[in-house]
Amino acid sequence: MSDSSAPWWRQAVVYQIYPRSFADSNGDGIGDLRGILSRIDYLKSLGVDAVWLSPFYPSALADGGYDVDDYRDVDPKIGTLDDFDDLVAALHAAGIRLYIDIVPNHSSNRHVWFQQALAAAPGSPERDRYIFRQGAGPDHAAPPNDWIAAFGGSVWEPVGDGWFYFHLFAPEQPDWNWDNPEVREEFLTTLRFWSDRGVDGFRVDVAFGLAKDLSEPFLTQEQVKAMLPGANHPYFDRDGVDEIYRGWREVFNSYDPPRVAVAELWREYSSRKARYATMESLGQAFFFDIMFAGFDAGRVRKVVEDVLGWAAESGSSSTWVLSNHDIVRHASRLGLPDPEPHDAEAVVDDCRRWLLSRGAEPVEDVAGGLRRARALTMLLLALPGSTYLYQGEELGLREVADLPDSARQDPTFFLNTGYDVGRDGCRVPLPWTSDGPSFGFGTGPAHLPQPAWFADYSVQGQETDPASTLNLYRAALRLRRGLEGPEELEWLDAPTGVLRFARPGGWHCVTNFTGRPVEMPDGQVLVASGPLSDGSLPGETTVWLRTEDAR
Ligand code: NOJ
Ligand code: CA
Numbered sequence: 001m002s003d004s005s006a007p008w009w010r011q012a013v014v015y016q017i018y019p020r021s022f023a024d025s026n027g028d029g030i031g032d033l034r035g036i037l038s039r040i041d042y043l044k045s046l047g048v049d050a051v052w053l054s055p056f057y058p059s060a061l062a063d064g065g066y067d068v069d070d071y072r073d074v075d076p077k078i079g080t081l082d083d084f085d086d087l088v089a090a091l092h093a094a095g096i097r098l099y100i101d102i103v104p105n106h107s108s109n110r111h112v113w114f115q116q117a118l119a120a121a122p123g124s125p126e127r128d129r130y131i132f133r134q135g136a137g138p139d140h141a142a143p144p145n146d147w148i149a150a151f152g153g154s155v156w157e158p159v160g161d162g163w164f165y166f167h168l169f170a171p172e173q174p175d176w177n178w179d180n181p182e183v184r185e186e187f188l189t190t191l192r193f194w195s196d197r198g199v200d201g202f203r204v205d206v207a208f209g210l211a212k213d214l215s216e217p218f219l220t221q222e223q224v225k226a227m228l229p230g231a232n233h234p235y236f237d238r239d240g241v242d243e244i245y246r247g248w249r250e251v252f253n254s255y256d257p258p259r260v261a262v263a264e265l266w267r268e269y270s271s272r273k274a275r276y277a278t279m280e281s282l283g284q285a286f287f288f289d290i291m292f293a294g295f296d297a298g299r300v301r302k303v304v305e306d307v308l309g310w311a312a313e314s315g316s317s318s319t320w321v322l323s324n325h326d327i328v329r330h331a332s333r334l335g336l337p338d339p340e341p342h343d344a345e346a347v348v349d350d351c352r353r354w355l356l357s358r359g360a361e362p363v364e365d366v367a368g369g370l371r372r373a374r375a376l377t378m379l380l381l382a383l384p385g386s387t388y389l390y391q392g393e394e395l396g397l398r399e400v401a402d403l404p405d406s407a408r409q410d411p412t413f414f415l416n417t418g419y420d421v422g423r424d425g426c427r428v429p430l431p432w433t434s435d436g437p438s439f440g441f442g443t444g445p446a447h448l449p450q451p452a453w454f455a456d457y458s459v460q461g462q463e464t465d466p467a468s469t470l471n472l473y474r475a476a477l478r479l480r481r482g483l484e485g486p487e488e489l490e491w492l493d494a495p496t497g498v499l500r501f502a503r504p505g506g507w508h509c510v511t512n513f514t515g516r517p518v519e520m521p522d523g524q525v526l527v528a529s530g531p532l533s534d535g536s537l538p539g540e541t542t543v544w545l546r547t548e549d550a551r
Pocket of ligand 2: 024025026027028029030031032077
C-alpha cells in the first residue's frame with residue numbers, strides 16, 4: 001500500500017516468525033529454518049511484504065533466544081548459516097523482505113566475552129565490556145543497590161569474588177557496557193555481517209536501554225520506579241542512545257538499498273519515541289499503544305490520532321501491532337471483559353491474572369473475542385503506515401492459557417512463582433493440519449504442548465473456507481496492495497460507537513464498535529470482517545468500502 005516512490009518499508013506488512021514455533025522440518029519438536037523454507041508459499045499466499053525472525057542465534061533459551069551466545073551464527077538446533085542463506089534467497093525470490101532481531105542490550109551468560117569477563121580480574125578490560133560493580137557491605141556480599149530486574153529479582157548477580165554484574169532482564173542476560181568502544185564496534189560488525197548476507201532490516205530489542213549512567217550514589221529502587229524514562233533515568237531512554245544509533249545509521253546507509261530498522265520501545269516511551277524513528281536514528285519505532293485500547297471507538301480513535309502525530313513528528317511512518325510473542329494473543333485479549341477503569345496497566349494486570357487462573361476466571365468469550373479481533377485487525381490494516389502481524393493471528397489463534405507448569409519455559413514464570421506464569425501461551429507451535437502429531441508443525445512433538453482445540457484453527461481447515469480468518473487476512477492484504485496511496489487519513493462523520501475514515505485512492509474503512517447493527521454507509525463492499533446482513537453493518541464488524549465520493 002505504499003506510493004511507488006516511497007521507501008518499501010513505510011507501509012509494509014511485516015509478519016513476525018518465532019522460529020522455534022513456526023514449522024519443524026526434522027521432527028525434533030523445535031521449529032527451524034528449513035521449516036520456514038518449506039512454508040514460503042504460505043507466506044506468499046498470505047501476501048506479506050516482509051518477515052521478521054525473532055532470535056535464531058545459538059542460545060540456552062533462558063529467555064526464548066533473547067539470550068544470545070553468538071550474534072553471528074545460527075543455533076544448531078535451528079539450522080546453519082547455509083540454511084539462513086537459502087532462506088534469504090527463497091524469501092527474496094518470493095518478493096518478501098527479511099528483518100532479523102538484534103539484541104544489543106544484553107548477551108547471554110554463555111557469550112565468549114562474558115565467559116572471558118568472568119575469568120578475568122575485577123577492573124580488567126574483559127570485565128569492562130559488561131557492567132560490573134563491587135558488592136556493598138564490609139564483605140561485599142550484598143548487591144550494590146536494591147534495583148529490581150524486569151523479570152523480577154535483583155538486577156545484580158554475584159560472581160563469587162565480591163563483584164556483581166548488572167542485568168535488566170534474566171540473570172542469564174548480562175547487560176553490555178555501551179560506553180566501551182569494543183562493544184560498539186562489535187555490534188557494527190554484526191550489523192554488517194547480516195546486511196552482507198542480504199538481511200533487509202533489523203528489529204532492535206530493548207532499543208531504549210543501551211545508554212546507562214550507573215555512577216554512584218545510586219538512586220533507590222523506589223526513586224527509579226517513580227521516574228519517567230528519559231534523560232535523567234539511570235538506564236531507560238537516556239539521550240546517549242541517539243549517538244549509538246547515529247553510528248548504526250552510517251552502516252545502514254552504506255548499503256543499497258539502505259538497511260532499515262524498527263525500535264522496540266514500550267508504551268511508556270511514547271512521548272520521546274519520535275527520536276528513535278528519525279532517519280538519523282533507527283528510522284521506525286513500534287507504537288504498542290493500540291494493544292491496550294481494547295475494543296472501543298473513542299479509545300481506538302485517540303490512539304490512532306496520537307500515533308499518527310508521533311510518527312509525523314519523526315518523519316517516519318506509523319506502526320500498528322496487536323499481538324507479538326510477549327503479550328496475550330489479541331483474539332483472547334478481546335474476549336476478556338474490559339477493565340474498569342480502562343488503562344494499559346489494568347489490561348496487562350487482567351491478562352496476568354487470567355493466565356494465573358489458567359484461563360478459568362473470567363471465562364473467555366471465544367466467539368466475541370475472534371469477532372472483535374477480526375474487526376480491529378481490519379481497521380489496523382486500513383490505516384496508513386506499516387502493520388506487524390504475529391504468526392498465528394491470521395488463524396485467529398487464541399492464547400493457550402492452561403499450559404502445564406512442567407512445560408513452561410519463560411523466565412517470567414520461574415522468577416515470579418505464583419504471580420506471573422509468563423508468555424509461553426502465545427508461543428505454542430502453529431497448527432498446520434487438523435490432525436497428526438503436533439498438528440503438522442512437524443512429524444514429531446511440539447516443544448510447547450498444543451491443546452486439542454488447535455485442530456479447529458489449522459491452516460488446512462481454513463484453506464478452503466472462504467469465511468475463515470486466514471482467507472480474511474489474505475483478502476485484506478491483497479486489497480491493501482491494490483489500494484496504494486499516500487499516508488493520509490480523513491475522519492468522516494459516523495454514528496456514536498462507529499469509526500469511519502477515508503484513505504486516498506477512493507476507499508473508506510468503517511468499524512462498528514457497538515453490539516448493534518447500524519446503517520451501512522453507501523459504497524461497494526471490498527471486504528468485511530464478518531457476515532453482513534442486508535443494508536446494515538452488524539455489530540463488532542469492519543468493512544472496507546469503495547465509494548464514489550471517496551477522495
Ligand atoms: C523484548 C523481547 O520482545 C522479549 O521477548 C525479551 O524477553 C526482552 N526484550 C528481553 O530481551
Ligand atoms: Ca527441528
